[in-house]
Amino acid sequence: MKLSSLIKGKKVLLLTHHNGDADGVACAIAIAEAYSEDALISIGAPESINRSARNMATALGYTVEINPNADNFDGVVLLDVPSPDQVSPYNFDKLKVIAIIDHHYSRKEFSNKTKNYLLEERPSCCEVIYKLLKEDGKELSEKSAKAMVAGIFADTQHTSLGDVDTFKTLAEIVSKYKLKTKEAVQLLRTSPDVSEKIAVLKAMKNVKLERLGDFLLASSLAGSFEAVVAGTLIRAGADIAVVGAEKSDGCRISGRAAWRMESKIHLGKQVFEPLGKKLGGSGGGHGGAASANLTCEAKKGVEEAAKIIKGIIQA
Numbered sequence: 635m636k637l638s639s640l641i642k643g644k645k646v647l648l649l650t651h652h653n654g655d656a657d658g659v660a661c662a663i664a665i666a667e668a669y670s671e672d673a674l675i676s677i678g679a680p681e682s683i684n685r686s687a688r689n690m691a692t693a694l695g696y697t698v699e700i701n702p703n704a705d706n707f708d709g710v711v712l713l714d715v716p717s718p719d720q721v722s723p724y725n726f727d728k729l730k731v732i733a734i735i736d737h738h739y740s741r742k743e744f745s746n747k748t749k750n751y752l753l754e755e756r757p758s759c760c761e762v763i764y765k766l767l768k769e770d771g772k773e774l775s776e777k778s779a780k781a782m783v784a785g786i787f788a789d790t791q792h793t794s795l796g797d798v799d800t801f802k803t804l805a806e807i808v809s810k811y812k813l814k815t816k817e818a819v820q821l822l823r824t825s826p827d828v829s830e831k832i833a834v835l836k837a838m839k840n841v842k843l844e845r846l847g848d849f850l851l852a853s854s855l856a857g858s859f860e861a862v863v864a865g866t867l868i869r870a871g872a873d874i875a876v877v878g879a880e881k882s883d884g885c886r887i888s889g890r891a892a893w894r895m896e897s898k899i900h901l902g903k904q905v906f907e908p909l910g911k912k913l914g915g916s917g918g919g920h921g922g923a924a925s926a927n928l929t930c931e932a933k934k935g936v937e938e939a940a941k942i943i944k945g946i947i948q949a
């Protein structure tokens with residue numbers, strides 16, 4: 635894919651996924667830096683971005699607009715977006731999509747939307763973007779080099795989920811742009827605000843614990859920050875955590891699995907994708923971190939996810 639020819643002279647919106655993360659925002663920053671003379675570029679996210687992504691954008695002098703009007707652009711480039719529901723509240727079918735660039739496992743939903751669909755199963759989307767920029771004859775700036783390293787760190791849990799090519803890419807960026815990795819890591823460091831701390835601590839009161847042989851499944855309902863709650867339960871000792879929260883048009887369920895579950899279960903493929911199909915909505919994600927947006931109540935979504943997980947673990 636030659637992005638330069640696709641966006642040349644256009645007013646382009648780079649749109650990452652719902653609750654955009656540092657990987658997606660780093661991809662957007664790298665493109666905005668590299669193609670600033672080719673196109674008029676803005677960065678946006680549906681609904682929200684997470685704290686480290688916001689921290690990174692602010693530190694590098696970028697603004698990520700929340701729910702910008704897509705009609706004000708000639709077209710949209712989707713970054714780090716694994717399925718159409720991840721751009722909600724945008725109506726995916728109505729978006730003028732120029733290209734889709736992603737790194738999650740193969741999904742079919744996008745195949746009719748654009749022929750400019752670049753999908754490589756890599757640990758981070760930044761790695762896909764880095765390769766794309768190289769092929770397009772683009773260099774990283776000091777800002778985007780930092781953002782890329784931070785984005786890779788964010789999506790690979792500080793390289794532990796990376797593979798040999800992840801390390802090669804990191805080594806190349808760090809040496810070529812004389813980067814201090816510490817400065818990239820600092821872009822991701824944030825402290826929770828009080829609403830998040832309250833949401834997490836309140837959700838701890840409702841934790842339901844189930845023993846599945848040697849493994850512990852923890853589930854809970856949260857007012858918000860359901861993904862943070864699930865991560866907290868894993869750090870507290872659960873092997874798998876499922877947490878739901880009510881949303882305006884249904885609910886959102888987040889799941890996390892400890893690394894020791896890697897050979898036992900793939901949350902995205904085996905739990906959250908079927909969950910979305912079964913309960914109305916859609917879901918997916920990685921082996922150890924996945925989510926679904928459903929049309930039912932959060933309680934029902936959590937119970938159904940727990941049921942699917944039990945079926946897999948106890949099989």
Ligand SMILES: [Mn+2]
Pocket residue numbers: 657658714737758759789
């Ligand atoms: Mn990603």
